[in-house]
Amino acid sequence: MRRVRSHPDHIAFDVAHGPAWRPVTTAAFHAEVMGVAKGLVAAGLRPGDRVALMAPTRYEWAIADFAIWFAGGVVVPIYETSSDEQVAARLADAQVRLGIGGSASHVEALTKGFQAGGLRTLGVWSMDARPGADLSELVLLGATIEDAEIEARRTRATLDDIATIVYTSGTSSAPKAAVITHGNFVGEVLAVAAAYTEVVNDRGNTVIFLPLAHVLARGLQLICLAKGMRIAHLSDPKQVISSLPVLRPTFLVVTPRVLQKIDAAAASAAQEKHLGALWEVARRTGVEWGRFAEARDAAVLGPTSGAAPRAPLGLRLQHGLFDTLFYTRLREKLGGRIDYLLSGAASLDAELSLFLRGAGIPVIEGYGLTETTAPITGHRSGAIRSGTVGVPIPGATVRIADDGEVLVKGVGVFPGYLHEADNRDAFTVDGFFRTADLGSLDEDGHLTLTGRVKDVIVTSGGKTVSPAVWEQAVESNPLVAHAVLVGEGKPYLNGLVLLDPDSVRDWASRRGIGDLGCLKPPLTGALSINDNRLADAITGVVKAANARLARSEQARRFAVLLADLSEAGGVVTPTMKLKRAAFTAGVADIVEGLYHGEGLPA
Secondary structure, three states, rough: HHHHOOOOOEEEEEEEOOEEEEEEEHHHHHHHHHHHHHHHHHOOOOOOEEEEEEOOOOHHHHHHEEEEEEEHOOOOOOOOOHHHHHHHHHHHHOOEEEEEOOOOHHHHHHHHHHHHOOOOOOOEOOOOOOOOOEEHHHHHOOOOOOHHHHHHHHHHOOOEEEEEEEEEEOOOOOOOOEEEEHHHHHHHHHHHHOOOOOOOOOOOOOEEOOOOOHHHHHHHOOOOOOOEEEEEEEHHHHHHHHHHHHOOOOOOOOOOHHHHHHHHHHHHHHHHHHOHHHHHHHHHHHHHHHHHHHHHHHHHHHOOOOOOOOOOOOHHHHHHHHHHHHHHHHHHHHHOOEEEEEOOOOOOOOOOOOOOOOOOOOOOEEEEEEEHOOEEOOOOOOOOOOOOOOOOOOOOEEOOOOOOOEEEEOOOOOOOEEEEEOOOOEOOOOOEEEEEEEEEOOOOOEEEEEEHHHHOOOOOOOEOOOHHHHHHHHHOOEEEEEEEOOOOOOOOOOEEEOOHHHHHHHHHHOOHHHHHOOOOOOOOEEEEEHHHHHHHHHHHHHHHHHHOOOHHHHHEEEEEEOOOHHHHHHHEEEOOOHHHHHHHHOOOHHHHHHHHOOOOEO
């Protein structure tokens, strides 16, 4: 509301309108939110009632999100890719009273979900045009509701009241309903705004293409609105790269997978121009420049800070040459105005982070969970340390338990799960949340993640291994969607390498290999791929990953697999994280075969 009063005419959003983008001011956005909020009240929504939102990332998602809060409701986001069974389960578990869907298919899924659970509903409304039941009709329904009624409901909510119920991704267990308060969101906005004034401000703009059903994207949206950063939404991630030269963002939140594909695309473009060898030198130079830049930052900001050191002459000359040949074009692909990228949701390969820094695209890596309302740590601008996920944000505390588990406390940490049974082991006796992640803190407070508590492998010889380092190294190759190290109770470790079908098709097309372009995953389980060309490519990746580790932590043999990576396939979550237990159970025969000489030697 402060932005509405202080900067009503500031452009808050760019909204897709055919091939063009329509600017929306802060005041115009507020008016649309008020209209929908009045409609919700007229439809019978009471303070504390829960409303399901099921839609791809789009401007109307933002309107509905705020309108529900203005009307006193609680938002229950549902991933747009959820099955009918999942939708019904979420609606019943959260006792949802009203639904808002993006398209006709989302409206149908919500309607079926209410019916399946026998829930009394206040209706299901559509963001897309739907005569009699869309957002414009909802606005008409609320035409007689006074502004004062909405303001009374908006201000009635306290910081301790529930703002949203977000279901965790469920990679290792059934999804849990995380209760996030208004105080969590407010605290997170204030903390991130204080730490990143150079990144998020009213002079910049961003594009949100991550699912708004995920708390990271919603947190980003709140921070941008609070600080006046202009927002555009894209529902299809495949449209992002083509839209960047038009929208020209100064800041983007991405996943490591996006950065891997950008890196691979740049390498492919160089290969097509017969500049592959030169690109490899340019990439090594970028990594070296990134290391120098981080060392320079440390020298300037460290306890014995002094004048910034200067790069060696040879490095400066090489960097200048490759900036002209490659790096400038890479920045232009991202719109030409990027100040920083923020990478989250998974670990980013340190070498890729260094290269991008060297190419003039610094990447802030952060760490957070649904239960922490997104970031709990992050690099600071000008103090990036690749390979870590930064230091705690203001108002947050991170400590490492005796067994290596990362424990967190702070303004963004949620009060608990909706169901008390899920809270039994969620917190320590002194109130720290148990993240189930493993990590370490260096002398400057930077957190390095080393794996998941539940993923630790104990071999038959008693060796305890965290598989994350090997898996992340293999997954840094764009051909690989997921990598899994196995060996619980076995004498040694083996690996499963799950291919990314889109990347394999692109890889095959660039090499004129037509028969690999039609590979199709099985409906269930996984298919072993026995192709010498792919085997050679993946073997190099596995050998490089093994070279980083002690012999006892390396994979002896591995299998190259193809599986259905849609949510319907059952092995990934709505956020495309691997359901490790479900996947390994489905390929138990392949795992056993590796211990009988099948697969490929590493």
